Amino acid sequence: MTIAVGDRLPEAKFIIPAGDELAEKTTSDVFAGKKIALFAVPGAFTGTCTNTHLPGFLSSFDTFKAKGVDEIVCVAVNDPFVLKAWALATGADGAITFLSDGNAEFTKALGLDFDGSAKNFGTRSKRYSMLVEDGIVKSLNVEEVNSNAVASSAENLLKQL
Numbered sequence: 001m002t003i004a005v006g007d008r009l010p011e012a013k014f015i016i017p018a019g020d021e022l023a024e025k026t027t028s029d030v031f032a033g034k035k036i037a038l039f040a041v042p043g044a045f046t047g048t049c050t051n052t053h054l055p056g057f058l059s060s061f062d063t064f065k066a067k068g069v070d071e072i073v074c075v076a077v078n079d080p081f082v083l084k085a086w087a088l089a090t091g092a093d094g095a096i097t098f099l100s101d102g103n104a105e106f107t108k109a110l111g112l113d114f115d116g117s118a119k120n121f122g123t124r125s126k127r128y129s130m131l132v133e134d135g136i137v138k139s140l141n142v143e144e145v146n147s148n149a150v151a152s153s154a155e156n157l158l159k160q161l
Contacts, residue, residue: 002111002142009135012106014075014099017084027106030099031135034070037157039129040112042146043121044078044086049149053127056154058092064154067161069131073097077104077113077125101125112142129157 003009011027030036039057041049057064057072064072072095076083080100087093099106107113107125116124127143129152139160141151150156 003137003140005137005140007137009132009137010106010109012101012109014101014106015080016097016099017080017087022080025099027135030071030073030097031132033134035068035134036132037064037069037072037129037154038075038132039073039152039154039157040075040107040125040127042077042114042116042124042127044076044082045089048127048147049076050086050090053149053152054086054090054092054096056149058090058095060154060158061095063158064161067158069161071097073099075099075101075106075125077101077107077123114146128152129154131157131160 009027014025015022016025041053074096079102083098083100087098101107104113104123112126112128113123114126127146130140131138143152
């Protein structure tokens with residue numbers, strides 16, 4: 001079953017880079033008491049993710065903040081070292097919080113996973129964005145085609161604020 005507007009995010013554990021170390025955060029740690037602009041990508045360093053999806057959220061950082069968003073969060077089924085390298089390579093380090101869902105537990109609990117085994121990608125996340133307030137989904141935008149970043153774009157999510 002896919003998560004829907006009005007649902008509470010499932011509890012999960014994420015690994016995040018914390019300096020030269022790794023830290024564990026839970027869904028509650030990240031989302032409790034905050035307004036979060038969340039977007040998910042099929043994979044760091046992939047074309048649409050790097051060239052379109054992430055840059056839209058990064059360039060809209062100040063606009064999200066001005067509209068009351070506490071934090072912009074990106075979830076990917078990649079390890080935290082890859083996400084740290086991606087954050088540094090794109091200039092998003094310090095602006096966007098990257099959550100490693102390496103085993104796709106959060107992604108599967110949302111019902112937003114897909115099987116990329118045919119291309120040797122394994123389990124991946126569908127491309128989506130959502131506005132989350134205190135752990136409750138307020139808006140949800142899932143791409144029908146993972147190579148698109150239109151419905152899940154920063155621009156579209158900003159319209160929903």
